[in-house]
Amino acid sequence: MILLINKNIIAQDVVPSVSNILRYGDGERIFGSIKLKHRYFENLTDVRLSLLQSFTVGFRLLYDDPPEVGETFRGISRRFIEFNKDDIYLRAGNSSALFGRGLALNLFEDRGLAYDTWMDGVKFKYSPEFFNVSLLGGTIDFRDSVNIVRHETYKIRGGSFEVPLDEILFGFTYIYAEGNIPQGEVTSAIPPKNIKAEIPEFYFSLNLDELSLYLDWSRKWVNVTEDKTTSTGWGLYGAVSYLGDGFGITLDYKNYSFDILDPYGRYDLSRATRMLPFQNPPIVQKEHSYTLLTRALHEVDFNDEVGFQVDAFYSLDENTTLNFNTGFSSIHNRYQLNKDGFTFSEIVRDGNFIPTFEKEFFPYYELFIEGEHYYDISSAIRLAAAFREKTFFNEFSLDKSSIVTNSFVIPLQVQHVFSENYSLTFQSEHEWVSETFNQTEDKFFNHLITIINSFYSTLTASIRYEYTTSNNDVSGRRNWISGELGYRLMQSHVITLSFGIERGGLICSNGVCRYIQPFEGFRLNILSQI
């Protein structure tokens, strides 16, 4: 009866869409010899209703009880109403936002890393022919993905003004925020700090046929009420790209000095003066798709890091492409431990607008090259090589000790389509790792093999095996094996069942990193686009 009434009542001008993700896991998390039962259930339903062509109403029903990462939640976690007609856009409720390249404001969600800076408030944009103006105001309720007990709240107001002139764009952003920031890892032990922050940003872009240039600069003032102090910082990002026939090269540069402090301050991740969670600039580092390379060696420090990246794509012919990437970063200055053993003196480096290889500056660099060749419409072979080195310098010791980790990875992937009904993908990744602590060197390797069978572009069956010779893996294991079955129904519903043992590791995405725990058990994921 409800279904019949509904069909008659809802007018032709109401256009709904629904997407749903269900994730269920049942198994154990492994910490050395300790195994802890771990079960999670998450169901997320996003609904959008387009009304009368100009209005959209949306909401998210969330059932995280419990989630894999984060806090239990059952109910409507998002809701909004949006108006969009001609040059005007207005949204009330929950929303994401991005101004420029995110040096002042980049609100986004990454559920896999339990990171969410979406705002609850109002967003307005007016875009006539000669300029764009955006205004927003609202609150952000930020849960630290590393320590979900910590809960920071911010009220933000601000806007952006852009003037597009054919190939050139000038932009200006201003953000004002008031925040309440717990101190330390235990929220109740130390009183929180209240801050007022102002973040202006200027950006410029030039897009010609063959050349494009982007520059983005912002400054941050943070006034900490309890300390009666004001901290300042700034960030600069630039990118230049040159394009040719079958060729493109991009140089990115970062110089982030949002909160440069001595080691005592730098390692206090809850400090009130650090780059704020609603800022998220480009990381200027390659984001890899090969599994062993996604396990990060380096976590970008937006408060004190300078570096660059060069990335080039070149097509030898219609079927063969080369990709080359190199990145290099370090901190700006070094800190010398004084003879009293407790205080530091800052030693400013000449030329600290570029990175250095000297170990006192925590250098990180990587070289990557990949060749891809299609010998058939969809059959391809990909071979790559990547070298990465990260130095961790022990500033708290007078003996200038350091740990240098380097990794050399060779991934190989072959995807062969036998017929329209069957294809096979074979992937092998081998990694040599060396960790050097003063004179002691620890060497080991990791190896990963994945085989994926695909039938009728509907059913997949895969197996994954990983092996290490390291004696220090947090799980205490040397090998991991897992299998996965996937079924795609009518092209827009995907069911995946995986079972076995997964190795964890540090996974970073969009500048946010989280350690994924080793897991043994099974997982069920169902994704639907209706």
Added chain:
Amino acid sequence: MKFSRLNIVLVLLVIQQSLYSQDKVNFSVSTIDNREIELSELYNKGPLLVNFWALWCEPCKVEMRVLKKLYEKYKDKGFMIVGINQDSPKSVSKVRSYISSQKINFPVALDPNNQYLQKLNGQSIPYSLLFNGEGEIVYKSVGYLPGDEIKLEKEIQKLLVGK
């Protein structure tokens, strides 16, 4: 807010309505070569495929290759593709280089804050939607497996025959 049976009924009503309704969507996108294009300008001329992809997504790049071939085969009959890139600000500067190296000749727009993906209620990529001449979505595909292009081509041909 309490999660209640009313919430479940509400979602079921919307799902049921989705199954009866045809989606009709129109919005404008800014392409990497500084053009502003409205989806309606494109689907009014013929079938339009909107494809969400990213540089870090390997199946997306494989799919883009077959989409390029379909585009070259049917573009003269009115078929159009718009690629909407989902790379965040950290990678968006490399998109033009990649497009140039692959000689992609259909429009590509940047969506670093996923606003277009949210408009079409996408949850993962690659995600492709095929629009008919009325702006209605007649085919959706999540993910890419070899062989998907055959199903997609059949849908394109149906629309071109009916045109």
